[in-house]
Each structure stands twice: as structure tokens, then as C-alpha cells.
Amino acid sequence: MLGWRLLVSAILIPLLFGLFYLDQRAGVGAPYLLGLCCLLVLRGSWELTHLLKVRKLAPSYPMVCILSLLICIMAWIPFLTSLDGQTPPQTLSLALMAVAFAVSILLIFLKGAIQFQEPGQSMETIGAEILSVSYLGFLLAMLAELRWVIGPETGYIALGSLIISAKMGDIGGYTFGRLWGKQKLVPRLSPGKTWVGGYGALFGAALGSFLWFQITPALFHSNWSAPAWYWSILFGAVIGLVGLVGDLCESLIKRDVGKKDSAELLPGFGGLLDLLDSPLYAGPVAFLMWKLLPLITVSS
Known part of the structure; x- marks a missing residue:
């Protein structure tokens, strides 16, 4: 199941960014x-x-x-x-x-x-x-x-930073939890979540954010460069934490109505809401951090 989740993520994320590329060119x-x-x-x-x-x-x-x-x-x-x-x-x-x-x-x-x-x-x-x-x-x-x-011309660096951080957090949490997780995080709400998985979510999101900000700014604008490494890691860690809370909040909805998944859309993932839970919840926080933190460096 772990390999399947990684494979599906490896297919869906590039497709999504391909759509972003087309949309960027559309104005x-x-x-x-x-x-x-x-x-x-x-x-x-x-x-x-x-x-x-x-x-x-x-x-x-x-x-x-x-x-x-x-x-x-x-x-x-x-x-x-x-x-x-x-x-x-x-x-x-x-x-x-x-x-x-x-x-x-x-x-x-x-x-x-x-x-x-x-x-x-x-x-x-x-x-x-x-x-x-x-x-x-x-x-x-x-x-x-x-x-x-x-x-308007370079907005996808912000949207991409959220998606990469949130989904890398999901992958890190699932991977760490499956490999080393023992102690349950919130057993009544989400029996599959562990403390180690939570640490993995923070690590995965921080790593994804760091790599995103190191690689992509110059691709979006010739005068842009990566921010200080600690801003990248802080952004990712916060998104990883908020995304984990978003996952638990969606679990609250499902558990309260007695369902395991929101629907049967993709094996191993559940429904669309199960894919969107962490980005949806983290979206306003990411917007606020882009307004407050120096997440890009502009060359003079």
C-alpha cells in the first residue's frame, strides 16, 4: 500500500503542475x-x-x-x-x-x-x-x-509551495507511521495516526518546502532567488503541522458519521476530500505566511 500511494502521488503531482504550466501561459x-x-x-x-x-x-x-x-x-x-x-x-x-x-x-x-x-x-x-x-x-x-x-505572473510559486509541502507532509507522515509508528496520536479519532507519523509529516513538509524554494524561484522570475534556509523550513514545518490538523479534522467528520473514507475514488487514498484535506485546511495559513515572511529574495 505504501508503494501504491507513492506511485499515485508521483503521477498526480506532475499532472497538476503540468496544468499549472498551461494556466500560467493562459494569463x-x-x-x-x-x-x-x-x-x-x-x-x-x-x-x-x-x-x-x-x-x-x-x-x-x-x-x-x-x-x-x-x-x-x-x-x-x-x-x-x-x-x-x-x-x-x-x-x-x-x-x-x-x-x-x-x-x-x-x-x-x-x-x-x-x-x-x-x-x-x-x-x-x-x-x-x-x-x-x-x-x-x-x-x-x-x-x-x-x-x-x-x-499575477508568478503566483504558482506560492500555490506550488503549499501543495508540495502539504503532500510531502502526507507522504512523510504515512511513511514514518507505517515503518516506525507505534504510539497512537489520537486513537479515537484516527487509529492509523502515530506520534512518529506526526514527526514524519513535519519532516516531509519541511524537506519538500526547502527543496521547492531552493530550486524554483529562478524558474519563475530571473531576479528571484531562494530565501534563507530557515524561512523555507519554517514554512514547510508550519504547513506540515496545519496539514496534519486538517487531516484529523476531516477524520472527525468521517468518524462522526461512521465512515472510513469520504468515498471510493482511488484505492489507498479514499475520496477526493481525503486528498484535499491537508491543502484545504492549510491554505489560509499559507496565504498569511506568504504575506508575512520573506519567502523569496529579490535581486537588485
Whole structure:
């Protein structure tokens, strides 16, 4: 199983970065990334709503899917409509994304009010739909914002840093846990997680981040070079830790509804949500660190 997970990761990650390469050449509007996000919303909304259909929870797939798409598309509007190559400020995209999220909450409550029949179910369903839109629509749109966090032409160095760090953390955690893990980390929530696996997640993410920042800056911009080694390692270690928490949080959802995986999409990985858990959770933290830390060095 370990070899299979490594093989699938070795195939999926290059394919993803190939898509990023095409999208980089397509301009500031990032149409390929938007298409990918829409596909992820379509599949992820189905997984999450079906996962939560237990007890008195009855989230609507069309509602969650449409509202999650609305949040993503609203975040893209400033970049898709930019004229004469002028890039709008990212604050406009973030503001539209936040407004779309707020409107989504209002629409979910409105739907609940219209469909109300008797006490005992409405709040559970409303809560499940808000959770679904928040987890998939808002966090996915926030993750995509890394595309523009340091400029429209070179944004994929930021998005790539998150993906490499998060997935290397997943690989490191799984590898260390399978080879040497004994003491359970959170046995009631995720029986497969061990303390050694947690250390492996930090090590793998820090290593992936260090290599990414050592190799790629000059590929994105001729005046860029690697940051100080400790910033690279700090970024990766934080992403590894937050990604591990994201994995546990997705496990919380699955365990509470009595499921092992979100779906059966890839053997050894589970569903799409099982692949996205750590990047989704770590996205806002990565965005903040790119704003606060000197993660690239600009040559004069």
C-alpha cells in the first residue's frame, strides 16, 4: 500500500503542475485553474453531502454545489474581467469571495425557512449545508487565492509551495507511521495516526518546502532567488503541522458519521476530500505566511 500511494502521488503531482504550466501561459485570468476548481466543487460537494446524510442531516447537493461554485467564481471575476493586462488588486477578489460566502449563508437559511415543516430537523440540515459550503467552497477559493498572492505572473510559486509541502507532509507522515509508528496520536479519532507519523509529516513538509524554494524561484522570475534556509523550513514545518490538523479534522467528520473514507475514488487514498484535506485546511495559513515572511529574495 505504501508503494501504491507513492506511485499515485508521483503521477498526480506532475499532472497538476503540468496544468499549472498551461494556466500560467493562459494569463492572469487563470482559466485552467478555475476549471479545475469547478470540477473539484462538483465532485467534492457530492462526496460531502452524501457523507453527511446521516441521522437528521439532509444537506442538499444542488444547494451546496451551486453556492460553492458561486464563491469560487466570484473570487475569479476581477481577474477574468481585467482589461489591457491591468491586474486588479487582490483585495477586490477577497471581498467578492467574502460577500458571496455571506450571501450563501443567507440563502441557506432562506431555503430552510421555505421548506420548514415541523421542529427537529431544520437546524441540523442548515448546519450541514453551511459546513459543506464553508469547507469546500470557501476554503477551496481561499486556497486558489495563492495564485495571485505575490503577483499575477508568478503566483504558482506560492500555490506550488503549499501543495508540495502539504503532500510531502502526507507522504512523510504515512511513511514514518507505517515503518516506525507505534504510539497512537489520537486513537479515537484516527487509529492509523502515530506520534512518529506526526514527526514524519513535519519532516516531509519541511524537506519538500526547502527543496521547492531552493530550486524554483529562478524558474519563475530571473531576479528571484531562494530565501534563507530557515524561512523555507519554517514554512514547510508550519504547513506540515496545519496539514496534519486538517487531516484529523476531516477524520472527525468521517468518524462522526461512521465512515472510513469520504468515498471510493482511488484505492489507498479514499475520496477526493481525503486528498484535499491537508491543502484545504492549510491554505489560509499559507496565504498569511506568504504575506508575512520573506519567502523569496529579490535581486537588485
